Amino acid sequence: MPAVSMTVNGKPVRGDVESRTLLVQFLRETLRLTGTHVGCDTSQCGACVVHVDGVAVKSCSMLAVQADGAEVLTIEGVATGDTLHPMQEAFRQNHGLQCGYCTPGMIMTALDIVRRKGHELDDHTIREELEGNLCRCTGYHNIVKSIAAGARAMASGDPARQAAE
Amino acid sequence: MNATGGSVTGIGAPVRRKEDFRFVTGNGRYTADIGRPGQVHLHFLRSTHAHARIVRIQAGHASRMPGVLAVITGADLAGDKLGPLVCGWMIHSTDGTPMKMAPHPALPADTVRYVGEPVVAVIAETPEQARDAAEAVVIDYEELPAVVDPAAAQREGAPQIHEVAPRNTIFHWQLGDAAAVDSAFARAASVTSLDIVNNRLVPNAIEPRGALAEFDPGSDSYTLWNTSQNPHVARLVLSAFVGVAPEHRLRVVAPDVGGGFGSKIFIYAEEVVALAAARRVRRPVRWICDRSEAFVADAHGRDHVTNAQLAFDRDGKILGLRVKTIANLGAYMSTFSSSVPTYLYATLLSGQYAIPAIHCSVDAVYTNTVPVDAYRGAGRPEATYVIERLMEVSARRLGVDPAELRRKNFVQKFPHQTPVIMSYDCGDYAASLDKALALADWAGFAARKRESETRGKLRGIGLSAYIEACGIAPSQAVGSLGAGVGLWESAEVRVNPTGSVEVLTGSHSHGQGHETTFAQLVSGRLGIPLDAVSIVHGDTDKVQFGMGTYGSRSGAVGMSAIVKALDKVEAKAKKVAAHLLEAAETDIVFENGTFTVAGTDKAATFGEVALNAYLAHKFAGADLEPGLKEGAFYDPVNFTFPAGTHVCEVEIDPDTGRVAVARFTAVDDFGVVINPMIVEGQVHGGIAQGIGQALMEQAVYDEGGQLVTGSYNDYVMPRAMDFPPLVVDTTVTPCPSNPLGMKGCGEAGAIAAPAAVMNAVTDALGTEDVPMPANQLAVWRVLQRQPRQAAE
Ligand code: FES
Ligand code: FES
Numbered sequence: 025m026p027a028v029s030m031t032v033n034g035k036p037v038r039g040d041v042e043s044r045t046l047l048v049q050f051l052r053e054t055l056r057l058t059g060t061h062v063g064c065d066t067s068q069c070g071a072c073v074v075h076v077d078g079v080a081v082k083s084c085s086m087l088a089v090q091a092d093g094a095e096v097l098t099i100e101g102v103a104t105g106d107t108l109h110p111m112q113e114a115f116r117q118n119h120g121l122q123c124g125y126c127t128p129g130m131i132m133t134a135l136d137i138v139r140r141k142g143h144e145l146d147d148h149t150i151r152e153e154l155e156g157n158l159c160r161c162t163g164y165h166n167i168v169k170s171i172a173a174g175a176r177a178m179a180s181g182d183p184a185r186q187a188a189e
Numbered sequence: 190m191n192a193t194g195g196s197v198t199g200i201g202a203p204v205r206r207k208e209d210f211r212f213v214t215g216n217g218r219y220t221a222d223i224g225r226p227g228q229v230h231l232h233f234l235r236s237t238h239a240h241a242r243i244v245r246i247q248a249g250h251a252s253r254m255p256g257v258l259a260v261i262t263g264a265d266l267a268g269d270k271l272g273p274l275v276c277g278w279m280i281h282s283t284d285g286t287p288m289k290m291a292p293h294p295a296l297p298a299d300t301v302r303y304v305g306e307p308v309v310a311v312i313a314e315t316p317e318q319a320r321d322a323a324e325a326v327v328i329d330y331e332e333l334p335a336v337v338d339p340a341a342a343q344r345e346g347a348p349q350i351h352e353v354a355p356r357n358t359i360f361h362w363q364l365g366d367a368a369a370v371d372s373a374f375a376r377a378a379s380v381t382s383l384d385i386v387n388n389r390l391v392p393n394a395i396e397p398r399g400a401l402a403e404f405d406p407g408s409d410s411y412t413l414w415n416t417s418q419n420p421h422v423a424r425l426v427l428s429a430f431v432g433v434a435p436e437h438r439l440r441v442v443a444p445d446v447g448g449g450f451g452s453k454i455f456i457y458a459e460e461v462v463a464l465a466a467a468r469r470v471r472r473p474v475r476w477i478c479d480r481s482e483a484f485v486a487d488a489h490g491r492d493h494v495t496n497a498q499l500a501f502d503r504d505g506k507i508l509g510l511r512v513k514t515i516a517n518l519g520a521y522m523s524t525f526s527s528s529v530p531t532y533l534y535a536t537l538l539s540g541q542y543a544i545p546a547i548h549c550s551v552d553a554v555y556t557n558t559v560p561v562d563a564y565r566g567a568g569r570p571e572a573t574y575v576i577e578r579l580m581e582v583s584a585r586r587l588g589v590d591p592a593e594l595r596r597k598n599f600v601q602k603f604p605h606q607t608p609v610i611m612s613y614d615c616g617d618y619a620a621s622l623d624k625a626l627a628l629a630d631w632a633g634f635a636a637r638k639r640e641s642e643t644r645g646k647l648r649g650i651g652l653s654a655y656i657e658a659c660g661i662a663p664s665q666a667v668g669s670l671g672a673g674v675g676l677w678e679s680a681e682v683r684v685n686p687t688g689s690v691e692v693l694t695g696s697h698s699h700g701q702g703h704e705t706t707f708a709q710l711v712s713g714r715l716g717i718p719l720d721a722v723s724i725v726h727g728d729t730d731k732v733q734f735g736m737g738t739y740g741s742r743s744g745a746v747g748m749s750a751i752v753k754a755l756d757k758v759e760a761k762a763k764k765v766a767a768h769l770l771e772a773a774e775t776d777i778v779f780e781n782g783t784f785t786v787a788g789t790d791k792a793a794t795f796g797e798v799a800l801n802a803y804l805a806h807k808f809a810g811a812d813l814e815p816g817l818k819e820g821a822f823y824d825p826v827n828f829t830f831p832a833g834t835h836v837c838e839v840e841i842d843p844d845t846g847r848v849a850v851a852r853f854t855a856v857d858d859f860g861v862v863i864n865p866m867i868v869e870g871q872v873h874g875g876i877a878q879g880i881g882q883a884l885m886e887q888a889v890y891d892e893g894g895q896l897v898t899g900s901y902n903d904y905v906m907p908r909a910m911d912f913p914p915l916v917v918d919t920t921v922t923p924c925p926s927n928p929l930g931m932k933g934c935g936e937a938g939a940i941a942a943p944a945a946v947m948n949a950v951t952d953a954l955g956t957e958d959v960p961m962p963a964n965q966l967a968v969w970r971v972l973q974r975q976p977r978q979a980a981e
Contacts, residue, residue, distance in 0.1 A: 059215015
């Protein structure tokens with residue numbers, strides 16, 4: 025069995041995996057980081073999105089061995105202690121989640137949208153950028169609101185006030 | 190406003206959800222997140238045929254493969270003496286005969302009846318080993334002819350799916366007065382007739398179903414972690430009907446559940462097999478459904494074929510309604526499937542209208558497809574689609590404004606007894622219609638249509654004035670209609686010595702935010718901070734019993750039970766306060782979290798009284814029991830009747846057939862609203878599913894019974910860019926039949942939206958002959974039939 029090592033949420037980790045083990049399985053089953061979810065087997069739902077070397081990746085469509093040596097960020101690594109990241113806070117403030125199952129993937133995707141598109145995001149851009157993320161609960165309305173608010177809050181560095189707007 | 194949990198936060202505040210911290214940080218705990226020491230993995234080999242006899246199963250090689258612990262077939266389960274899965278709502282046919290419920294074994298011993306039916310279970314050390322071994326199992330099938338179309342299934346000579354059901358007919362049922370309807374139609378000045386297909390849907394909660402079953406030989410008992418909306422009902426059925434274990438030796442836990450929409454109400458084969466397997470291999474057995482598997486493993490929704498006729502007098506008043514429906518229930522009767530096209534459907538056909546005579550007949554049929562059961566709205570979207578399409582088409586035929594035709598026929602006086610069982614208790618349908626028309630800028634539509642035309646686009650507008658029956662349900666009433674269970678709810682309020690409170694509820698939250706809304710009720714009532722209240726649900730070892738969450742019942746029924754328990758807590762606390770404050774019990778007043786003695790300045794906080802209830806130093810045990818904990822069961826006295834008007838505006842590209850929802854407005858009367866933020870979210874989600882049904886989603890079978898829409902892409906799951914921002918508002922007529930005046934909001938969007946969208950699409954296209962879903966291909970075909978306008 026190949027051994028992989030990578031940095032996950034700032035901590036070095038190692039593990040033995042089968043060559044067919046997916047990154048999402050390694051995160052969930054080996055590292056027990058169960059915040060990253062699996063909603064499909066066809067790479068269509070985005071519940072599994074994490075960042076690999078700073079870029080959003082569907083962790084169900086990448087082998088664990090492909091992430092060997094990489095920096096991985098999962099939803100568990102986004103907050104600072106008990107202080108939510110502005111994007112997490114924005115989801116909470118704007119009721120951007122119901123059952124919460126799509127939420128980790130949504131938040132990880134949202135952070136990537138901000139990285140690529142900046143802090144002033146209009147409705148159309150956000151909806152287009154969410155092409156790879158499915159939610160069955162919210163009708164997306166409040167997710168779009170959350171991401172716009174979170175993006176602005178990230179610019180201002182004042183999470184609670186900005187996100188609540 | 191942005192209330193926080195540290196303060197008293199009662200009914201009506203848009204308080205942010207208590208559950209969100211764990212979900213946004215990845216600390217939710219769903220079934221697939223629970224790891225048990227030594228757990229092993231179950232994989233199902235499923236039927237690839239729609240209808241076939243199982244000739245032989247060769248599993249010898251598979252059972253010797255690495256890591257394999259057991260291979261279980263239908264014959265093995267039969268040996269375990271496990272009973273079949275059952276449908277819990279008895280429907281009688283018009284001739285008095287009971288519905289033809291065929292045996293539904295968890296794994297079939299001799300015949301498969303739909304593609305995806307589980308046939309063999311393989312248990313192995315890892316999921317991959319289980320999957321590899323399942324692939325090595327060889328099943329010899331002898332193919333049988335299959336039927337997937339419900340009308341075809343009833344024809345002479347159609348393949349018979351179950352011995353008990355000739356012509357595949359489960360029941361032929363009717364409701365209403367056929368003679369009165371005939372005479373109404375004889376007197377009619379005009380009649381609108383419509384043929385309608387309500388498309389088959391796949392619920393598709395983003396969390397796939399799953400089960401983790403553990404057997405403890407020491408106590409001869411089981412624990413099942415399960416993606417369930419109603420763990421107590423699951424335990425009852427698994428115990429009383431399937432016979433897995435006695436109820437007191439089976440614990441069912443539904444932890445965080447990632448959406449349900451009905452599909453996680455039912456008791457499925459997979460749970461049964463996981464429990465049986467756990468006993469065999471003496472290890473925790475885990476099954477997590479793949480998405481591709483879920484498309485054929487989760488009960489589907491809708492799938493009606495209907496002819497409906499509406500008779501009017503000369504003034505545009507409705508005289509009568511006649512409806513004939515064939516409902517496809519799939520290959521087996523799922524847990525509540527029989528109630529969906531009957532008492533959840535025909536009873537709502539009166540809509541918001543005073544209709545003197547209604548008759549509905551329903552044939553339920555077996556086909557070689559996945560079982561069909563309740564999906565968000567369950568019967569009520571189908572009813573709304575029938576009556577609201579009829580109203581719109583009638584308005585167009587009669588040349589009157591669709592809003593005015595509805596207004597003219599609205600029920601005005603309450604209570605209103607319909608000819609189809611329901612007694613509407615309250616409502617103001619004109620108020621929600623008016624507000625919706627104003628918010629949607631109905632008056633400005635003509636200008637927007639002209640503007641669309643300048644860009645070569647077709648624009649249409651449609652209304653849907655829906656009603657639903659929620660607050661399911663008065664037990665005696667549903668019992669008389671065939672329900673196999675009572676539909677009350679339970680609550681227990683435990684006050685701790687330090688004044689914090691746990692509420693145990695039989696309702697289950699899988700996205701609805703009960704941990705917040707239920708706590709708001711308690712916080713406001715007892716005057717304690719929101720953070721001092723915990724809501725406990727979803728575990729049969731903690732909560733004594735409960736009926737779970739579906740049918741928009743958790744507010745109207747679940748919270749009413751909490752109110753009853755809180756009444757008892759307050760009464761007992763007043764007795765304690767009387768002893769503590771040395772006053773007569775009748776002089777104790779409880780307000781804003783403080784007990785006072787009327788006319789004095791003597792006072793004690795809720796926390797002080799709670800502590801004294803447990804200290805029991807100020808009263809003799811003979812006079813008053815120590816402690817402060819009360820339980821209650823609440824059985825509703827009536828259904829509740831949320832209603833409202835949704836308005837949809839679409840723009841169609843005539844070159845491509847693509848329909849874009851340009852605007853969507855919803856005004857709903859849910860009675861008293863506990864948390865407007867959460868209610869809006871429920872409406873958004875429902876509307877998205879309703880628009881999805883109208884424009885995108887469809888489970889399609891080919892003639893041989895293969896599901897051809899078996900992935901998110903083929904099925905066309907709605908995505909963010911399929912929707913405009915949604916405009917959502919409410920009107921309020923408090924429900925008179927429950928203590929909080931609540932009606933329920935969980936299904937409204939899914940019920941109202943399809944008709945609003947299809948009314949808009951048909952308006953834009955100028956023809957009623959458009960199938961649902963009006964997807965790009967369907968609309969393009971309609972456009973090809975039409976002579977092109979000489980616009981260009
Ligand atoms: S689980 Fe990765 S996209 Fe669905
Ligand atoms: S919140 Fe449930 S799937 Fe998005």
